[in-house]
Amino acid sequence: MVSSLSKESQTELQLFQNEINAANPSDFLQFSANYFNNKLEQQRTFLKAMEADFKAKNIVLFPEPEEPFARPQSSQSQSRSRSSVMFKSPFVNEDPHSNVFKNGFNLDPHEQDTNQHEQEEQQQQQQHAREESSTPPLPMHFNAQRRTSVSGETLQPNNFDDWTPDHYKEKSEQQLQRLEKSIRNNFLFNKLDSDSKRLVINCLEEKSVSNGATIIKQGDQGDYFYVVEKGTVDFYVNDNKVNSSGPGSSFGELALMYNSPRAATVVATSDCLLWALDRLTFRKILLGSSFKKRLMYDDLLKSMPVLKSLTTYDRAKLADALDTKIYQPGETIIREGDQGENFYLIEYGAVDVSKEGQGVINKLKDHDYFGEVALLNDLPRQATVTATKRTKVATLGKSGFQRLLGPAVDVLKLNDPTRR
Numbered sequence: 001m002v003s004s005l006s007k008e009s010q011t012e013l014q015l016f017q018n019e020i021n022a023a024n025p026s027d028f029l030q031f032s033a034n035y036f037n038n039k040l041e042q043q044r045t046f047l048k049a050m051e052a053d054f055k056a057k058n059i060v061l062f063p064e065p066e067e068p069f070a071r072p073q074s075s076q077s078q079s080r081s082r083s084s085v086m087f088k089s090p091f092v093n094e095d096p097h098s099n100v101f102k103n104g105f106n107l108d109p110h111e112q113d114t115n116q117h118e119q120e121e122q123q124q125q126q127q128h129a130r131e132e133s134s135t136p137p138l139p140m141h142f143n144a145q146r147r148t149s150v151s152g153e154t155l156q157p158n159n160f161d162d163w164t165p166d167h168y169k170e171k172s173e174q175q176l177q178r179l180e181k182s183i184r185n186n187f188l189f190n191k192l193d194s195d196s197k198r199l200v201i202n203c204l205e206e207k208s209v210s211n212g213a214t215i216i217k218q219g220d221q222g223d224y225f226y227v228v229e230k231g232t233v234d235f236y237v238n239d240n241k242v243n244s245s246g247p248g249s250s251f252g253e254l255a256l257m258y259n260s261p262r263a264a265t266v267v268a269t270s271d272c273l274l275w276a277l278d279r280l281t282f283r284k285i286l287l288g289s290s291f292k293k294r295l296m297y298d299d300l301l302k303s304m305p306v307l308k309s310l311t312t313y314d315r316a317k318l319a320d321a322l323d324t325k326i327y328q329p330g331e332t333i334i335r336e337g338d339q340g341e342n343f344y345l346i347e348y349g350a351v352d353v354s355k356e357g358q359g360v361i362n363k364l365k366d367h368d369y370f371g372e373v374a375l376l377n378d379l380p381r382q383a384t385v386t387a388t389k390r391t392k393v394a395t396l397g398k399s400g401f402q403r404l405l406g407p408a409v410d411v412l413k414l415n416d417p418t419r420r
């Protein structure tokens with residue numbers, strides 16, 4: 001059956017399968033609905049941008065059909081005269097799929113199903129409770145009625161009624177070449193499919209900044225995400241320099257992701273050429289793909305007592321480096337005497353820690369961690385760790401462990417179970 005599908009559909013199915021394997025969602029249907037809604041949203045965002053662009057050139061990309069759901073006309077001459085109407089505009093109200101996007105894609109809100117509305121209210125309230133209390137006011141072009149989710153799985157399609165990518169501007173060939181070079185090594189853009197990448201690129205605005213200028217001020221509300229084409233910048237947290245970066249890097253994502261105040265001040269340390277992406281396009285396109293990992297691991301990392309000392313920035317960087325693994329009951333995760341390669345955070349499940357000749361010496365469960373002793377002390381594994389339930393872990397490789405845990409390393413050392 002699958003082989004009769006088009007190549008594109010087969011690729012989509014494969015991508016979906018990969019997502020399912022990686023996420024292993026507890027609520028399969030909800031996960032699938034969110035996944036495909038996000039996909040459809042991205043596609044329609046792109047089409048909408050294209051439609052606006054073509055309109056400016058007096059080309060109607062999706063002519064209104066004479067009657068809703070009119071069947072294609074049979075005579076060849078008729079079908080040729082409407083040759084461009086191969087499918088309906090994805091933005092018209094009659095689209096039977098549009099009610100999936102309750103508030104979106106030009107739907108009249110009065111036509112919306114009350115139950116769906118209630119469900120959405122409920123989701124928004126739950127989300128509201130989760131979000132930080134200091135959410136800053138949204139920019140004008142946000143739909144004030146709607147909160148935008150920050151969780152990867154509950155990311156809802158946003159309102160497209162009051163959003164056209166107003167910073168959308170086709171880039172010249174020369175700009176495209178320069179941009180291509182700037183983003184080549186930026187992992188955020190490598191995660192995008194080609195349509196989304198093109199949309200994002202055409203929404204970027206060029207900004208020149210002089211040496212010494214403050215680009216972002218800590219505590220301010222987030223408006224733009226930046227990619228550095230030329231020049232260098234320094235980052236300050238509470239007036240202490242914490243970082244610096246140069247061409248090809250990006251910054252300003254945290255406030256847009258978490259609806260939080262800017263976490264650092266960013267100052268140009270030479271004349272800079274930056275590319276800025278507005279908050280809404282960032283949330284609509286990058287949040288669902290490039291930052292999925294951060295959103296996915298956010299709850300876990302926040303809930304781990306050992307990571308309490310990490311800042312939002314530290315947690316974000318840590319999430320970028322994590323991978324997910326699932327172990328079945330009885331499976332050995334770590335074997336005593338082996339060389340240590342990974343550190344493990346238990347998302348859910350249960351494991352036994354045992355030692356040769358001593359049997360089980362410890363039991364660990366949700367939000368505990370293990371595998372730190374070998375990495376901290378450059379020793380072989382000090383115990384065997386075996387799953388006793390289906391266990392989902394986030395793993396962090398040795399180099400990430402040494403680079404990204406910051407102040408949490410001291411807590412790990414203090415808690416070292418072999419020293420107790």
Ligand SMILES: Nc1ncnc2c1ncn2[C@@H]1O[C@@H]2COP(=O)(O)O[C@H]2[C@H]1O
Pocket residue numbers: 216222235237242243250251252253254255256261262263264265266311313
């Ligand atoms: N150590 C750091 N702490 C916080 N933000 C940092 C740090 N280093 C770089 N940044 C960047 O500085 C940006 C300031 O604005 P944001 O909080 O939106 O996003 C922040 C990060 O992209």
Ligand SMILES: Nc1ncnc2c1ncn2[C@@H]1O[C@@H]2COP(=O)(O)O[C@H]2[C@H]1O
Pocket residue numbers: 334340353361362369370371372373374375380381382383384385417418
């Ligand atoms: N009492 C214990 N002795 C040794 N390892 C333990 C003990 N309790 C939990 N562990 C964990 O088991 C892990 C086995 O691999 P590591 O030695 O890298 O790190 C170890 C700890 O994280």
